[in-house]
Amino acid sequence: MPEGHTLHRLAREHQADFGDGAVRVSSPQGRFTAGAAQLDGVLFERAEAHGKHLFHHYATDAVVHVHLGLYGGFTGFALPAPEPRGQVRLRLEGEERGTDLRGPTRCDLITPEEAESRRAKLGPDPLRDDADPERSWQRISRSRTSIAALLMDQTVLAGVGNVYRAEVLFRHGIPPTTSGRSLGRERWELVWGDLVDLMADGVKVGRIDTVRPEHEPQVTGRAPREDRHGGEVYVYRRAGLPCLVCATPVALTDLHARKLYWCPTCQS
Structure with a gap:
């Protein structure tokens, strides 16, 4: 299972690739279709990590919460996007870059309040500035x-x-x-x-x-x-x-x- 540094590294990459821009969101696999439809074309505000959890924040007060688990992972790519390979749960496309998420334990659409509730259950993260x-x-x-x-x-x-x-x-x-x-x-x-x-x-x-x-x-x-x-x-x-x-x-x-x-x- 990826350790915390991997999630923080992903958050930085996603912030650089998608932050403050409208993104195209899809679910080639079909298991996140409803969530993707709500986010497609919406402004991607920021990405953050807490421990082994990744949070994507959108301008519509929506948050995508991802936990990679044992088998999950993101694969980045340059646009134009290639044909999806394997079971792609979530695909994000920005202006120049995109990424595919496969095999996560968790990928769900939640509110900012739910995101804070989930974070509150976690201990301090040595990589966060707000860690106590x-x-x-x-x-x-x-x-x-x-x-x-x-x-x-x-x-x-x-x-x-x-x-x-x-x-x-x-x-x-x-x-x-x-x-x-x-x-x-x-x-x-x-x-x-x-x-x-x-x-x-x-x-x-x-x-x-x-x-x-x-x-x-x-x-x-x-x-x-x-x-x-x-x-x-x-x-x-x-x-x-x-x-x-x-x-x-x-x-x-x-x-x-x-x-x-x-x-x-x-x-x-």
Whole structure:
């Protein structure tokens, strides 16, 4: 599932391609036909992301809410538009660019009030200027739940997925089973600040890089990572391989039906 930086990157792209212009909206697949008919030819005001959710705001006080889920994705294209390929739920066309949405978990037309209600149920997003990390800390500091689970709870913290979860815990030497109330405020503030920086870099470069300069391949002489997700990471999808810092084999277990990676030595 795409993590928060991907949605913020999409919001920036859509704002650049469609913002403050009338757009052509269609649903080649047919599952968003009614919504598309209400938006076709309407001014696209802005795009914004909150966590793993994307919101398109239109001048008619209408909002399209998209959650990509496991299989959803946008494909941009230059005009003139190509023939739709596959199950295109939503097609947007601006003056020079367009984009196709396929396979989302959610794509629905809602009011601005409903959009705010949905956002209110999400935790603070490290990539948003209006984020209040104190809200997350109040939940975390009272919880017996492991910090590994809390970081993935979108009502506690929005936008963090499996990669950022594993990597930020490693970078701060935090055992994944540490309870929220045992974490300590100083550690939490370091984790939050690191997520802000790491995720902002993810928006900029379009991939997740978490390895510090002294552990980069060109410094250590190791081979660069080869993975379809891209990016240099410490533990994510490196189960059984030597830790880049201490050489202990990276551990793997399941936590709430998601794979959890960590170093038993560096995070002891």
